[in-house]
Amino acid sequence: MTFEYAPAPESARVDIAPSYGLFIDGEFREASDGTAFPTVSPASEEVLADVARAGAEDVDAAVRAARAAFGPWSALPGTERAKYLFRIARLVQERSRELAVLETMDNGKPIRESRDTDLPQVAAHFFYYAGWADKLRHAGFGPDPRPVGVAGQVIPWNFPLLMLAWKVAPALAAGNTVVLKPAETTPLSALFFADICRQAQLPPGVVNIVTGDGRTGAELVAHPGIDKVAFTGSTEVGREIARTVAGTGKRLTLELGGKAANIVFDDAPLDQAVEGIVNGIFFNQGHVCCAGSRLLVQESVQEELLDALKRRMSTLRVGDPLDKNTDVGAINSAEQLARIRALAEAGEAEGAERWAPECELPSSGYWFAPTLFTGVTQAHRIAREEIFGPVLSVLTFRTPEEAVAKANNSPYGLSAGIWTEKGSRILWAASRLRAGVVWANTFNRFDPASPFGGYKESGYGREGGRHGLEAYLAGPDDRPGERHGEEEDGRAS
Structure with a gap:
């Protein structure tokens, strides 16, 4: 016997603005050339909003903002950085219903998954890495680990907000600053996260978000002011990124395809x-x-x-x-x-x-x-x-x-x-x-304390757990930002 189900629509609503800019140095701004692209609901093909498309000038501005913020942010005691991460985690929890609806509208995934899986995991990752912020010397990566510098992070469209949390949380806990590029088809939750960063009073420039297509991601990966690249996406694009950063001294972690x-x-x-x-x-x-x-x-x-x-x-x-x-x-x-x-x-x-x-x-x-x-x-x-x-x-x-x-x-x-x-x-x-x-005897079970990553064409490096900190930490002999001739005020020379 088959039971019919009456519709049970999610009653929560989310206010989506007609257009969104880039989030650079704590403020939203239009793209330097004024270009934008639509983000579409895959369930209805309805345009949800127009989003700024970042060009080379915008990416450079975001990297410079992150470089300027790196000195003060990395100098904060771990306990102080942890406070910001805890605030972000609590704000994600407070706004979880709104964010779940937004994620479902922009991505197409069922609201039950956004609500019951994605958002709890997002908050859990920020809580988890907040706990690590003042314990980095006990993470097993040397007695005096230092942040690497400015991280360029490119995330996919399948888990937009969760992949953001996987990358941003350990980077900030370790004392790095971030320029993040969300997927072209799912940029909205990252832009809402930018507002959460402002609510949490995160210092300007610590997190910057540049939206756009593959060209924007390529500009970010190739920018000389980036110290570490983190990418989740297809194996084909992962290969291109590996070729781009080869010989530059940039750190690289790749989480790519699978055929489990x-x-x-x-x-x-x-x-x-x-x-x-x-x-x-x-x-x-x-x-x-x-x-x-x-x-x-x-x-x-x-x-x-x-x-x-x-x-x-x-x-x-x-x-x-x-x-x-x-x-x-x-x-x-x-x-x-x-x-x-x-x-x-x-x-x-x-x-x-x-x-x-x-x-x-x-x-x-x-x-x-x-x-x-x-x-x-x-x-x-x-x-x-x-x-x-x-x-x-x-x-x-x-x-x-x-x-x-x-x-x-x-x-x-x-x-x-x-x-x-x-x-x-x-x-x-x-x-x-x-x-x-x-x-x-289970599948698709995740925990912020457990590392995730693959072998062969599935990439290299780990995200999550203690292991997820490693790519964002330098040894005691490495001076943060040294590749860029960092001045005392934190700007690249």
């Missing part, structure tokens, strides 16, 4: 595994770098598991992201929807069997029904390439050794999942999987 294997052994609790599989690939419409997009299931339980999985997929509700009943929201952009469709069509053309539950999609916006492919081999594109959408490829295995070999047969190495009742099997498989994060 979710391994189900024959002794796994299948009902629990089905929930983990659904969460692993359909959470946030599959717009997750560590999504469990490859399901490896032991042959003896394949039929039983797939029957249960199809029943569960048939209950997923696709539609208005602001409806609290919605499980799968809108695809973030027309460009991403086209890529998902192209790869799904390639899967069919290469002989895999496609299945999706009956699903009536809205007439406007960008939508893709939850989709399952069986009969997939390791040669299929859908088993090799990151789809970044709600598409699951199913492969089978007979032995644990075969499962690990297939899981590791990927250019990526960001995450993996293991489903079994045997603790010894969990430890055996986890020690052999080439993935930065391995979940056991």
Whole structure:
């Protein structure tokens, strides 16, 4: 029996201005050349606001503001920096309902995920790193660690505010200043965060936000006044950034794509595994770098598991992201929807069997029904390439050794999942999987105290936990800002 759900729209409202400027040196300003671009709601294709597009002159102004603020900010005792981070965390909590609605409108993800996952994690990261601000000498990176300088940070569109928190919180706790470039399709929550920084009375120039497309990000990465680059996004762009910073002395951390294997052994609790599989690939419409997009299931339980999985997929509700009943929201952009469709069509053309539950999609916006492919081999594109959408490829295995070999047969190495009742099997498989994060009998679980990052084409460096501080700290022999001939007043010469 199928139950029908009456709409349960989110009652909170958010005031979005017709246009937004760049946030530089504590103030909003228009782009130097006056150009702007629209940000669109993926669920309705409605223009939400016009946002300034930063050019080279604007990026330079933001970096100079961050350089000027670096001296005073880094000189503050850790306990004082912690106070600002605590204020930001509390303001995020106070404004969490507003921010959740904004994130859902701009990104397309269900309001339940924005409200119950993203925003609590954002606040938790600022609380966590506030606790580290006065304990840096105990982080394990030397007896007298110093901040690196000005951090240029480029974040993606799948978790706009959460990725901001992952990068900004450890940078500020360590005494660095920041120039952040949000994704072109989801700039609004970063601009609202700028207002939170002003509410928290963060000194001007400590956090600067420049909006724009890939050209803006390239200007920021290449700017000679940047000491450390942090990027989360596609492997292709990550390669370009690595080439740009090579030989410059800039520090670099990259968190890139993934093609995670979710391994189900024959002794796994299948009902629990089905929930983990659904969460692993359909959470946030599959717009997750560590999504469990490859399901490896032991042959003896394949039929039983797939029957249960199809029943569960048939209950997923696709539609208005602001409806609290919605499980799968809108695809973030027309460009991403086209890529998902192209790869799904390639899967069919290469002989895999496609299945999706009956699903009536809205007439406007960008939508893709939850989709399952069986009969997939390791040669299929859908088993090799990151789809970044709600598409699951199913492969089978007979032995644990075969499962690990297939899981590791990927250019990526960001995450993996293991489903079994045997603790010894969990430890055996986890020690052999080439993935930065391995979940056991769960998936997509995060904690600010736990590091996250990958191997191979999934990037390098870690974010979160004590490890997330390392890239923002210099040793006692490194003088902060030394590459730029920093003057006593904090300006670059």
